[in-house]
Amino acid sequence: MATLIETDRADDERLDDFRDLTTADRRPDRPGGRGLVIAEGTVVVRRLLHSPYPVRALLGVPKRIAELRDDLAGLAVPAYVTSAETMSEVVGFHLNRGVLAVADRAPSPSLPDVLSRARVLAVLEGVNDHENLGSLFRNAAALGVDGVLLGAGCADPLYRRSVRVSMGHVLRVPFALASRWPAELAEVRHHGFHVAALTPRPGAVALRDVRDAGHERLALLVGSEGHGLSDAALAAADSAVRIPMSEGVDSLNVATAAAVAFYEVTR
Amino acid sequence: MATLIETDRADDERLDDFRDLTTADRRPDRPGGRGLVIAEGTVVVRRLLHSPYPVRALLGVPKRIAELRDDLAGLAVPAYVTSAETMSEVVGFHLNRGVLAVADRAPSPSLPDVLSRARVLAVLEGVNDHENLGSLFRNAAALGVDGVLLGAGCADPLYRRSVRVSMGHVLRVPFALASRWPAELAEVRHHGFHVAALTPRPGAVALRDVRDAGHERLALLVGSEGHGLSDAALAAADSAVRIPMSEGVDSLNVATAAAVAFYEVTR
Structure with missing residues (x-):
C-alpha cells in the first residue's frame, strides 16, 4: 500500500x-x-x-x-x-x-516492438500542438489503434497538457519516436503494413476504398493541419486517401480527421 | 466598397x-x-x-x-x-x-425552415461548452450536415469562442433553437426524419446499421459528454446507435463522436 x-x-x-x-x-x-x-x-x-x-x-x-x-x-x-x-x-x-x-519518464518502446504488436498504426508528422496530439491518442485508444509512430516535428506526448487532453491514453497506447524520419516509413512497410497517407490532395482515393481493400496491416499517416504532410512522407506512402468533404470547407481538425479515419479502417 | x-x-x-x-x-x-x-x-x-x-x-x-x-x-x-x-x-x-x-445578431430560422432544407440534421442536447459546440458546427459543415437543432442546455453558438472554433461555420450552417424541448423531436419525425440517438448504452445498434438502413432523412441526436442524453430525449428517438469503442475507454469527445457519426451517415 x-x-x-x-x-x-x-x-x-x-x-x-x-x-x-x-x-x-x-x-x-x-x-x-x-x-x-x-x-x-x-x-x-x-x-x-x-x-x-x-x-x-x-x-x-x-x-x-x-x-x-x-x-x-x-x-x-x-x-x-x-x-x-x-x-x-x-x-x-x-x-x-x-x-x-x-x-519518471521511461524509454519509449522501439519501433519494431510497437510494429510487432500492431494491426493498425497511426503515424504522425508535424503534429506540434500538445492538445491535438493528446486528442489523437484519446481517439486512437477509443477506436482501436494499436500503436503510434511519432515522425518529425511532433510535440512531446508526455507534456502535461497532452496527458490531460488524452485522458491518460498517451500512457497506454504504445508509441515510438522516429529519429531518421521519414526512413522509418520503409521499416513500417517492411513489417507488412500498407501505408495510407491522409491528405486532401486531389487524386487521393476515398477512405472507404482503403478499408475495402482489406489490408492485413494498415498504417495511417497523418500530417499537421497547417502544412499537411511533407512531400518526402507522401512519397514514402503506398497510397493517398482522403475524407470526402463539403466544398468550401477547409478541413477538419487533425485529431478529428484522424478519428474519422481510425473509425473507418478499424471497423 | x-x-x-x-x-x-x-x-x-x-x-x-x-x-x-x-x-x-x-x-x-x-x-x-x-x-x-x-x-x-x-x-x-x-x-x-x-x-x-x-x-x-x-x-x-x-x-x-x-x-x-x-x-x-x-x-x-x-x-x-x-x-x-x-x-x-x-x-x-x-x-x-x-x-x-x-x-448584429439576426433571428434564427424557424425549425420548419431548417427541416425543409435538410437531409441530414444534427440535434444537440446539453452541449454547453462553447468550444465543443463550435467544433460540432465545423464538423457538420465539413461532413455535409445540412442543419442543426439546438435542444435544451446548449451553449450559445454565436459566442465569440464558438464562432472562432467553428472556423466561422456557425455563420453558415443554419440552426434553429428549441423552445419546447424535447417536443421538437416529434416535429422532426413528423417531417420524415428518422431520429437516431447516439449513445454508448448497451442495446444501441452500431452506427453502420443505421446507415445501411438507408433512411431518406436522418437526424442524429447527440448529448453532452458528461451526462449523455436525457431519458426524455432518448425516449423520443426512433433508434439508439453507438460508435463501437475499445474496452476500458470512456468515450470520445462529443464533437469527435459526432464527426464520426456525421461521416458514417453522410457517405
Missing part, C-alpha cells in the same frame, strides 16, 4: 515535484530538461498507476486519495494528503480535480 | 464594438444582454461578410484589410485601419490574426 502522509505546509519540500505546474514541463534539472509525467484527476491518475511509468508520488485531497485506495494497494510510493487550499498553493492555481500523480 | 477609415487612437469611440473582447459576449446594453457576432481572422471574417448577419464594421491592420478588398466591394460599412499595437490596446490582448468584424 502507498504510504499516506498528511501535510498542511505548502512549502513542504517533499511536494516539490508538484510545485508550480504551469512550468512543470521545463525541468532543467532532469534528463533532457524535460518534465516528469504528471497525471491530473482520478481517471488519469489511475491510468498512470497502471502504466509502465515509475510513479514517484501522489498529492491529493482526502476524498480523491480514498477513491484510489484499491489502485494504490500494491504500490510503495508516498501519497501526500492535504487540503484543496494547500494543493492550490503548491501547484500555483486552483485544481478542481483534487488529485495528482507524478512519475 | 466599405469605407476605409484610418485611426491611431485606441480611445476612438467608433471602435467601441471591438473594445475588451474578453468580455464582449456580455453586453447588457444589447437585446438579451448578448454580445454582437464577432469574427476573428481573414477566413472567419470572410464567412461573416457572406453570412446573413448584418455587418456593422471591421477593424484591422492594413495588410489584412487589403486581403479582404474583394469581399468588401459591395458592402457599405466602415473598415477601420490601424496598427497592430492600437488594435491590441482596443481589444485588450495581442490578436495575431490582425482583423476583426462585428455584426
